[in-house]
Amino acid sequence: MYVSIYTVENPRDLFGKVHGNKCQQVSIQFQAKMAAVEVHNPDDILKRFSKLLQTGELSDLTLKVDGQRFRCHRLLLCASSDVLNTMLTSRLWPEGRSDIVVLREDPECAAVFQHFLEYLYTGQVTLEKHNVLPLLTLADKYNVPSLSRSCLNYMVDACCPATLKYILHWLQYAIICSYKNLEEKCMQFITANFDDAVCLADFHQISRDVLIAFLRQDDLVVSSELHLYSAVKRWFEANIDESSEENDDLFYIVMKYIKFPMIPLKELIRLENDSIASHSKFFLQNIFCALKYHTGTKMDFSEDLLKQLKERERFQPRVYVTETWSTEIIVENVSRLAEGEVRGAFFSTPGSYAEIDQSCHHDWHVMFYPRGVVYSDCQMISWMNCLQNPGGKFQTVRLALSTHCQKRRKFRITVLVMGPCANGEEFVFTAKTTDAIFDSDCTLFNYDNIIPYEEVLKKKSPYKINDSIKLKIVIRPEFQQMKA
Missing domain, CATH: 2.60.210.10 (Apoptosis, Tumor Necrosis Factor Receptor Associated Protein 2; Chain A)
Known part of the structure; x- marks a missing residue:
């Protein structure tokens, strides 16, 4: 932009110019560069969207979740989630032709659905140890990858004793969804603090496969093999079905990973009066084998049994602190x-x-x-x-x-x-x-x-x-x- 500035040496000459008198005009030109100013007020926009969700103003859709009603805006939901976009715009889906949509969610997810909607509207949510897994479940279900990443990062960084009871559930979800980084982090933490994990009230809720994944590890940190045996026994008693004929199978499946030779001899002898003795075949093959190990007696079992014992690495100790x-x-x-x-x-x-x-x-x-x-x-x-x-x-x-x-x-x-x-x-x-x-x-x-x-x-x-x-x-x- 070019600006001309006129310098008048005598202001009275201005009037002389009008009357035809000769005056001197000095013109100076300079280039003034005007800088662009970027206006960035995302907080203002977020407040407006949040207000729309809170008041329901101009809403054109109602979501019903476990008895709760949320007045929403179809445009914002479709822009935030591919799944909701397909559901709410396609004529092939009944939800696309209705102003009231019923969503079926687990109780844990229904309890945080308001927070999930707030994220869809504003991109903001407060993650805590008790709500992060339900929010991750919703983010995965409705394909909101940014929220999924935030939840996963939170879980990886939050593995500590204060979240131990939640880590058991995080681990099972990570295995199901193949979140390898989270699975590895949870496995490492629980493996190193397994004595604390088995004392949790929720320990019996872990799946059989997850329990076996821990029992197969030689680097499992425990106070003793007897303590581990007692924990597995409690898990078994909490998961048996009195009407099922498969209880014996479940017992053998989990108990075969206990390293009975690693139990001290004086404690091993006491197990003779334990309820485990009712499983006579198991008792003979494992307890008797452990007794021979401690006394240095020659192992004269069949080749099949020796092969089994080798595969289980029965004689390789864990990390006993x-x-x-x-x-x-x-x-x-x-x-x-x-x-x-x-x-x-x-x-x-x-x-x-x-x-x-x-x-x-x-x-x-x-x-x-x-x-x-x-x-x-x-x-x-x-x-x-x-x-x-x-x-x-x-x-x-x-x-x-x-x-x-x-x-x-x-x-x-x-x-x-x-x-x-x-x-x-x-x-x-x-x-x-x-x-x-x-x-x-x-x-x-x-x-x-x-x-x-x-x-x-x-x-x-x-x-x-x-x-x-x-x-x-x-x-x-x-x-x-x-x-x-």
């Missing part, structure tokens, strides 16, 4: 630690889970490096020449374990990193497992990246309890196959 198989390291005031500072522990584990091997032990020396590993400079001397090693720093959270084995032996090392609950209790925030092999020549194993190094430096981290790191280290000897 007892003093017998684990130790604990607590590092306080982590932020004040110097680089390379180390904390240590010393403990022993039995030679195996069999009672006959309890007198044999493996001694473990554990060194924990929460602030990385620092190597000092040194001189390497050889017969040819001397080399100077400048040293260095490695930003890793390392656990170094050492033991002495005369023969080659494989162990499973599991590190549980504890996190804080809102009520002051603790839970397993993350569990990491790896295999390590020791023999007379290999006596040291370094397990790096136990915790992301950057998390140690943060003031607040889910890997820390206040300014402390608490680890539980469980070491399991690999089962050495017994021969018939």
Whole structure:
């Protein structure tokens, strides 16, 4: 835009110009660039749409959900959901020719349907642990992918003790709908905190397949196999049908995954008077087999049974967080630690889970490096020449374990990193497992990246309890196959 400005040296000459007098005119031109201004007031629009839903003004459709009536606007519903668009515009659907549409929803979904509509109108909703699964169910049913993504992200981030009772239901829904990321997150959390999960009132509501998925895991974190057996027994008793002839089948299906050889001998003997003894075939094949394992008696069962036992990995222990198989390291005031500072522990584990091997032990020396590993400079001397090693720093959270084995032996090392609950209790925030092999020549194993190094430096981290790191280290000897 070009603007001309006239500069008048004497205002009186303006009148002279009118009268024909000569005057001097100076014209100066400049280019003024006007910037575009974008007006962005989405909140105003959202308030208008929200008001339309609240007042029902100009509504042309009524939705009936479990006795509730919602005065809606066909245009907005169709624009927000492909499913509703097809339902409300197609003449092939009876809803497309009616001003009153009845939607059949589960009670949990009906209870949050108002919030679902608010999202369709405004794109906003408050997600909480008790409403996120019903909202996800509605979002999937009516194909609202943006809401589905938000619900899934919330669930993944909300796996903690406060939501444990809901995680069981989230897991089952994730499996049904093939939400692999959510399924993996829920499985990991429940697996690491299974003792707490089995104590929930809703535990018996999980499906048989979900229960078996947990029971098949060797990395299941439990206090003992007997505790796990008691939990599975309660689940079975809550799910039996007195009029069904398939109760025995259900019993065998779930109980066959219990690792009876991992139950201590004195506790195993007590099971003889348990209700399990009524299943005589099961009792003979499993309890008797476990008794032989503990006493070191030669396994002389049939090949079919041995094959079954091998497939179930009956003799491979789980992660039992007892003093017998684990130790604990607590590092306080982590932020004040110097680089390379180390904390240590010393403990022993039995030679195996069999009672006959309890007198044999493996001694473990554990060194924990929460602030990385620092190597000092040194001189390497050889017969040819001397080399100077400048040293260095490695930003890793390392656990170094050492033991002495005369023969080659494989162990499973599991590190549980504890996190804080809102009520002051603790839970397993993350569990990491790896295999390590020791023999007379290999006596040291370094397990790096136990915790992301950057998390140690943060003031607040889910890997820390206040300014402390608490680890539980469980070491399991690999089962050495017994021969018939």
